[in-house]
Amino acid sequence: MNKLLEVDNLVKHFHQVQAVNGVSFAIQRGSCFGLLGPNGAGKTTTVEMLEGIIQPTSGSIRYKGEPTGATFRQEAGIMFQETSLQEFIRVGETLELFSRLYTHTRPLDELIERCALAEFLDRDVRRLSGGQRQRLLLAIALVNDPQIVFLDEPTTGLDPQARRNFWQLVNDIKQEQKTLVLTTHYMEEAYELCDEIAIMDHGRIIAQGSPRALLKKHFDHSVICLPAQDVPASLDLDPQLNLRRANGQVEILSDDINLTIRQLMAQQVPLTHLQIRSRTLEDLFLELTGRALRS
Numbered sequence: 001m002n003k004l005l006e007v008d009n010l011v012k013h014f015h016q017v018q019a020v021n022g023v024s025f026a027i028q029r030g031s032c033f034g035l036l037g038p039n040g041a042g043k044t045t046t047v048e049m050l051e052g053i054i055q056p057t058s059g060s061i062r063y064k065g066e067p068t069g070a071t072f073r074q075e076a077g078i079m080f081q082e083t084s085l086q087e088f089i090r091v092g093e094t095l096e097l098f099s100r101l102y103t104h105t106r107p108l109d110e111l112i113e114r115c116a117l118a119e120f121l122d123r124d125v126r127r128l129s130g131g132q133r134q135r136l137l138l139a140i141a142l143v144n145d146p147q148i149v150f151l152d153e154p155t156t157g158l159d160p161q162a163r164r165n166f167w168q169l170v171n172d173i174k175q176e177q178k179t180l181v182l183t184t185h186y187m188e189e190a191y192e193l194c195d196e197i198a199i200m201d202h203g204r205i206i207a208q209g210s211p212r213a214l215l216k217k218h219f220d221h222s223v224i225c226l227p228a229q230d231v232p233a234s235l236d237l238d239p240q241l242n243l244r245r246a247n248g249q250v251e252i253l254s255d256d257i258n259l260t261i262r263q264l265m266a267q268q269v270p271l272t273h274l275q276i277r278s279r280t281l282e283d284l285f286l287e288l289t290g291r292a293l294r295s
C-alpha cells in the first residue's frame with residue numbers, strides 16, 4: 001500500500017464562509033505533497049483537518065487505510081506556523097518538554113545535530129532569530145520520530161538565505177523516507193521540495209500533479225523579456241502571441257522563439273537586453289486564476 005493518507009471530498013464551512021469546498025487527494029508514502037495557493041485559499045483549513053485540529057463539515061480522511069485515530073496521533077509530527085513556545089525557557093529545555101509528551105521519541109542529540117541547534121541550546125527561546133526559531137519548531141515536529149510531518153508555511157518571513165538553509169533541512173528529512181505535507185505561498189519552494197502539488201483557490205483544487213508535469217502540461221512556451229522602453233507601442237507581432245507590460249518590462253509568450261525574434265528584428269527592436277526564461281509555477285497560477293499569487 002503506497003498511499004499513506006487519503007482525503008475524500010473534504011468540506012469545511014465556518015458559518016457562511018466556505019473555506020474548503022470538496023477536496024480529494026492521496027499522499028504517497030515517502031513523498032512531499034504541497035498545497036499551494038494565495039491567502040485565504042483554504043490551505044491551512046485543509047491541513048488542520050488532516051492534522052485532526054479541526055473537524056471537517058463532511059468528507060473523510062484515512063491514514064494507512066483507516067480513519068485517523070490514536071496511531072495517526074503517535075506517528076504524525078506538526079510544525080505549526082505559530083507554536084506558542086513556553087516563554088522564559090531555553091531551547092534545550094523546550095525540546096525535553098515536548099519529548100516527554102510521547103512514548104516513542106527520537107534521541108535529542110540527533111535532533112539537535114539534524115536541526116543545527118547545538119549553539120543555541122542555552123538560549124531563551126525569545127532570543128532566537130527567525131531561522132533559528134523555525135529550526136527549533138521543526139525539531140519539535142520531529143521529536144516523536146514521525147512517519148508523516150506537516151509543515152505549514154515553514155519559511156514565511158525568512159530571508160532568502162535562511163529559506164534556502166531550511167529547504168536543505170527538509171530535503172535531508174525527505175532522505176529519511178518520511179512523508180511530508182507542506183503548505184506554502186512560494187512557488188519556488190514547492191518546485192524545490194515537492195514531488196506532487198495541489199494548487200488551491202477558493203477552497204478547491206484547481207490543478208494537481210508533479211511541478212514539472214504541471215508546467216509541461218500547461219506550458220510549452222518560453223517568455224521573451226525586454227525593457228519596456230525598447231518596445232514601441234506600435235509593435236506588430238503575430239496576433240496569437242501574448243504580450244504583457246509590467247514593471248518596466250515587456251514579456252512576450254512565444255512557442256517559436258526563432259520566429260518571434262525574427263519579427264522583433266524586422267521591426268528594429270534593439271535586442272541587447274533581451275532575456276529568455278522558462279515559464280514558472282507563478283506564471284501557471286496567473287494563467288489558471290487570472291491573478292498573481294502574491295497580491
Ligand SMILES: Nc1ncnc2c1ncn2[C@@H]1O[C@H](COP(=O)(O)OP(=O)(O)OP(=O)(O)O)[C@@H](O)[C@H]1O
Nearest residue numbers: 014017018019037038039040041042043044045046
Ligand atoms: N475559524 C474561522 N472562522 C471563520 N472563517 C475562517 C476560519 N478559519 C479560516 N477561515 C476562512 O476560511 C478561508 C480559508 O482560510 P485558510 O486560513 O484556510 O486559507 P489559507 O490558504 O491557509 O490562507 P493563508 O495563506 O493566509 O494562511 C478564509 O476565507 C478564512 O478567512
